[in-house]
Amino acid sequence: METSDTPEKAPTAIASKSWEEAAADPQYRAAVVDLLGVLAYGELAAFERLAEDAKLAPNLADKAELVAMASAEFQHFDALSRRLTHIDEDPTRAMEPFVASLDEFHRQTAPSDWLEGLIKAYVGDSIASDFYREVAVRLDADSSRLVLDVLDDTGHSNFVVEKVRAAIEADPRVGGRLALWARRLMGEALSQAQRVVADRDALSTMLVGGVADGFDLAEVGRMFSRITEAHTKRMAALGLAA
Amino acid sequence: METSDTPEKAPTAIASKSWEEAAADPQYRAAVVDLLGVLAYGELAAFERLAEDAKLAPNLADKAELVAMASAEFQHFDALSRRLTHIDEDPTRAMEPFVASLDEFHRQTAPSDWLEGLIKAYVGDSIASDFYREVAVRLDADSSRLVLDVLDDTGHSNFVVEKVRAAIEADPRVGGRLALWARRLMGEALSQAQRVVADRDALSTMLVGGVADGFDLAEVGRMFSRITEAHTKRMAALGLAA
Numbered sequence: 001m002e003t004s005d006t007p008e009k010a011p012t013a014i015a016s017k018s019w020e021e022a023a024a025d026p027q028y029r030a031a032v033v034d035l036l037g038v039l040a041y042g043e044l045a046a047f048e049r050l051a052e053d054a055k056l057a058p059n060l061a062d063k064a065e066l067v068a069m070a071s072a073e074f075q076h077f078d079a080l081s082r083r084l085t086h087i088d089e090d091p092t093r094a095m096e097p098f099v100a101s102l103d104e105f106h107r108q109t110a111p112s113d114w115l116e117g118l119i120k121a122y123v124g125d126s127i128a129s130d131f132y133r134e135v136a137v138r139l140d141a142d143s144s145r146l147v148l149d150v151l152d153d154t155g156h157s158n159f160v161v162e163k164v165r166a167a168i169e170a171d172p173r174v175g176g177r178l179a180l181w182a183r184r185l186m187g188e189a190l191s192q193a194q195r196v197v198a199d200r201d202a203l204s205t206m207l208v209g210g211v212a213d214g215f216d217l218a219e220v221g222r223m224f225s226r227i228t229e230a231h232t233k234r235m236a237a238l239g240l241a242a
Numbered sequence: 243m244e245t246s247d248t249p250e251k252a253p254t255a256i257a258s259k260s261w262e263e264a265a266a267d268p269q270y271r272a273a274v275v276d277l278l279g280v281l282a283y284g285e286l287a288a289f290e291r292l293a294e295d296a297k298l299a300p301n302l303a304d305k306a307e308l309v310a311m312a313s314a315e316f317q318h319f320d321a322l323s324r325r326l327t328h329i330d331e332d333p334t335r336a337m338e339p340f341v342a343s344l345d346e347f348h349r350q351t352a353p354s355d356w357l358e359g360l361i362k363a364y365v366g367d368s369i370a371s372d373f374y375r376e377v378a379v380r381l382d383a384d385s386s387r388l389v390l391d392v393l394d395d396t397g398h399s400n401f402v403v404e405k406v407r408a409a410i411e412a413d414p415r416v417g418g419r420l421a422l423w424a425r426r427l428m429g430e431a432l433s434q435a436q437r438v439v440a441d442r443d444a445l446s447t448m449l450v451g452g453v454a455d456g457f458d459l460a461e462v463g464r465m466f467s468r469i470t471e472a473h474t475k476r477m478a479a480l481g482l483a484a
Contacts (some may be wrong), residue, residue: 051294052293061333064323067289068316074310075313
């Protein structure tokens with residue numbers, strides 16, 4: 001399973017193309033617009049949840065940390081949204097198809113306390129990073145650079161690791177509860193992701209590196225497996241048996 | 243009343259001093275720490291309210307605008323907070339004395355719909371700008387630069403003017419309701435500001451340019467008058483008789 005940590009190489013030389021060259025293919029263009037749309041709404045929704053969850057903070061310093069994460073998500077949203085405008089797409093229209101899935105994810109996973117909120121922030125940030133990295137290798141040079149730039153800006157979640165470890169040390173039973181919670185988060189994320197994959201053909205085809213009509217569902221499954229494995233390792237490192 | 247629009251000149255040559263020189267006076271130092279603390283918590287609380295009020299947005303584009311304002315408030319918070327750390331003060335401790343007043347202000351003025359939220363964002367942003375400008379002239383060169391830098395970054399609220407004008411055009415009765423609301427916002431803001439002034443001697447003394455024991459309450463009143471007048475003019479320009 002060692003090699004499954006690495007995103008698969010893209011089968012085409014897409015990475016050497018500029019956006020203008022690559023977007024001449026309307027299916028590719030549609031896929032990237034979908035991708036930027038789902039990422040943009042993902043960041044906007046994450047902003048809202050983090051801003052909301054910051055209310056659960058036990059003190060001002062912790063609140064400021066979560067608010068800093070929220071603000072970083074907004075910066076990501078802003079970069080993605082400006083990119084959509086730059087390629088003559090309406091950001092709102094690009095985001096619309098993904099609103100229901102992402103809102104549903106957040107509705108299903110509203111944290112009931114501060115620690116659950118921290119875990120969610122950490123898990124969300126990490127899964128997003130993994131997904132950005134997976135997808136960057138399948139994109140033209142310009143889109144890839146944007147996605148990696150946005151990704152590069154994360155890392156705000158390091159403070160979560162400290163806080164969660166301290167909480168488990170203080171009360172080991174907390175670990176069991178949070179491990180369940182982390183599993184539930186991943187389950188809901190996968191379930192909504194599968195819904196998006198089923199709905200959006202062009203996006204899904206691109207994600208698996210396909211160019212023909214239809215796509216390889218097994219390859220989507222393998223991408224989800226890699227992300228799940230990375231999640232499991234992170235949770236173990238955090239002291240949570242996932 | 244013409245001249246009352248301009249902040250009064252500071253009576254001392256404080257503006258020509260660096261922070262190190264000025265902060266040798268412990269009362270001045272305490273006043274600036276208070277000031278940075280109240281501004282920082284003001285920005286943090288504004289972030290939270292804007293993020294919350296963004297939920298009332300009728301569409302994604304409007305939501306993104308309010309979220310952009312929230313994110314700007316966070317950047318201000320961050321700059322003020324880093325400044326406090328830089329001068330060896332704990333940002334949390336500096337903010338604590340102002341939490342109750344600012345939270346109470348926001349509790350008393352939770353918008354009941356999107357337009358009320360917009361007006362509040364606009365009024366809040368504008369009053370904050372006025373206050374920053376008033377206070378900048380009373381500060382040492384380094385603190386003044388910081389305050390003006392933070393101020394310079396605003397201006398996100400221009401989109402509010404359009405939206406509110408359009409709403410009043412569509413239904414003139416909206417104007418009456420929003421005018422009342424704007425008046426209430428200003429009333430609550432003044433009432434909480436007076437509470438802060440009464441509680442924090444060093445800060446109040448600095449605000450009125452005093453250096454002795456005690457301060458001139460009438461001069462604080464004049465500062466509040468200037469800010470209220472500017473507010474009234476803005477509301478009139480918006481089509482709201484304040």
